[in-house]
Amino acid sequence: MIDTNLIKANSKDISERLKLRNYSFDEDLFANLEAQRKKYQTETEDLQAKRNTLSKEYGLLKKEGKDDTALSKNIESIKIDLDTCSNKLNEIQSSLKEFLLDVPNLPDDSVPSGVDEGSNKKIREHGEPAILKGKDHLEITSMIDTESANLLAGSRFAVLRGEIAKLQRALIAFMLDKAAEHGYTEYYLPMIANTESLTATGQLPKFSDDLFQLTDDYFLIPTAEVPLTNLYRDQILNLNQLPQKLTAHTSCFRSEAGSYGKDTKGLIRQHQFEKVELVQICHPDKSFEALENLTSDAETILKELNLPYQVVELCSGDLGFSAAKTYDLEVWIPSQETFREISSCSNCTEFQSRRAKIRFKEDGVSKYVHTLNGSALAAGRALIAVIENNYDQKGAINIPQALQDYTKCSSIKV
RNA sequence: GGAGAGUUGGCUGAGUGGUCGAAAGCGCCUCCCUGCUAAGGAGGUAUACGGGCAACUGUAUCGAGGGUUCGAAUCCCUCACUCUCCGCCA
Structure with a gap:
């Protein structure tokens, strides 16, 4: 939620800035x-x-x-x-x-302007994408079973079996350990959230179509950002409690309404997927610095997994509802010969903290904190990336060094 | 699921229809006294929003929502949560 005093003082300016993200105020x-x-x-x-x-x-x-x-x-x-x-x-x-x-967050001044993803700006690149087009993950292994999933639930679900199920578990454990190394406190959370929580982080009231609703006041979470950020709802923190760095692995549930026919094959776009999320609650003066850190925390994981990726700064028109500035991390998917989003790291400035009433006290005055979130990483997509980028073309997936402590093996026969 | 008890400010805890945003204590802050330590004294100490350049001032908030009343922390109803006992259960 934008500060109404700010709007009152510079209505024209606010309106112009919102226009940059295709919102007519x-x-x-x-x-x-x-x-x-x-x-x-x-x-x-x-x-x-x-x-x-x-x-x-x-x-x-x-x-x-x-x-x-x-x-x-x-x-x-x-x-x-x-x-x-x-x-x-x-x-x-x-x-x-x-x-x-209903009004989205203001894009930060540093954000490149543009109407859609075409204007996103590549910031940096890491690793060498494969030259040859590779097999996709479904072709590589039968341990990803979409037919069974269809039988059990429907389309956009997957059953993972044997070594592949273990590989995903290894990825999650690895990511959580990395987060801990970077100073994030691990949480185990409800995967159901209520209307208030989802309103605080910005999913509701506008985007109810994207959510799975269980009952009147119960929704499956689309990301752990919701429960993690809401842990501090209605609280006034002491200055010395900032920043708070939190992480959690949860399942995430998205209805994917409006994406019919998009990414129908494989694990790319599922109704249910696993993700490790990073959240920071910080002082307003530190949030842009924190965004760089959070992004680099997520990047470390891609680096250690030896996955080729690029960092993209989203333009104003491509920003999510709550974000003032966002970096997407995109990992190389050989079968598609393209980079696909595997993490989205955002500074939501005080947009969510106003909705959630998360404040801190400085010199006797209470002020709104800034909230940040980012995936580190989406495990389903990381799984695809590891499989496709490490397939030896002969029937085995080589496990990246960093994961071998977790998988207890150096390769998987497919 | 059944029965009972509870939810008041940072904390403990008074308060059963008006003078209560709320006693008292603790904690915290400022000042005074005191050559250390300890103790003592005076005052202050919730949040949100509105009006005002400001000093200041108005409104609301005693788990949440509704009701009764000229007036509600206090009475009534609904709900949430916590605790105890019983049942059931991973």
């Missing part, structure tokens, strides 16, 4: 709602103040046994006005909130 509607909010709030509070004083007087009169009919009438009429006024106020406040919850 209705300045007039906002100004109108905000003006009305102010009017009705002041009026309501005045009436409440009046009622409070008169009620006190009434009490005194009663005590002294004096006549109270005139006062009683006066109070009654104030109550009627107050009722109308506060109803109106509630109505406007919820419209205003609805309006504001």
Whole structure:
């Protein structure tokens, strides 16, 4: 949520910046709602103040046994006005909130402008992508079983068997250990979140179609960013508690509505996948520095797995709803002869902390923290990358050195 | 799932219809006293939002939501959570 004072002060500027990310901000509607909010709030509070004083007087009169009919009438009429006024106020406040919850975060000034991914900017590259087009992961091994998954649940699910299931588990354990090395505290979390949590991090109310909803107030999480960030919801931290660095492995669930026909083959786009997430809660002055660190924490894993990848800075039009600045890490997928997103590291500035009311106290003043998140990494996609980039073309997958402590073997027969 | 008890400020804990944003203690902060240590004294110490250049001031908040009342921390209803006992269970 954007600071309303900021909008009031520079409505034009805000509107321009939001245009960069293809959001058209209705300045007039906002100004109108905000003006009305102010009017009705002041009026309501005045009436409440009046009622409070008169009620006190009434009490005194009663005590002294004096006549109270005139006062009683006066109070009654104030109550009627107050009722109308506060109803109106509630109505406007919820419209205003609805309006504001729909507005995406402001792109940071450093973000390249552009309408779509075509304007994303490659920052750096690491490793040597394979020259020849390779087999895809489904062709390489039958231990990824989409047919069974289809039988059990439907499309966009996978059953992993034997060594491949173990390989994914090894990847997750490796990633968690790396996160711990980088100072992140490991969490085990509910994989169901409620409406409030999902609203705080920005998935709701706008993107409910992307979520699996279980019941009225239960949703499967689309990422561990949701529970991890919400751990601090409604809290005021001490300055010395910052930064907080958290990590968790969870399953992630996405409806993938609107992606029919996209990446239908293999593990690339699933309804359920495993991911290790990094989250940082930090001082506003440190968040852009923290984004560089968090991104490099995620990169370390790709480096140690010897996977070729590139780092891309998203342009304004390609930013996610809550992000002010994002780096995508894209890993080389030989069968597709292209780089595919395997991590997305974002600085959400105070967008989520305003929604979640996560603050810290500095010099006696409470301020909003900045929140950051990034995958380190998406395990399903990492699995594909490891399989395809290490297939020896003869029936074995060579396990990267860094993983061998976990797999207890140096290659897998497929 | 059944029965009972509870939820008040950073903490402990008073408060059963008005003078209560809330006693007292602890903690914390400022100042005073004191040549160390220890002790003592005075004052201050929630959050959000609104109005005001500011000093300041208004409103709301005693688990959450609704209700009764001129007036609710206090009475009524619903819900959540915690604890104890029983049942069941990984």
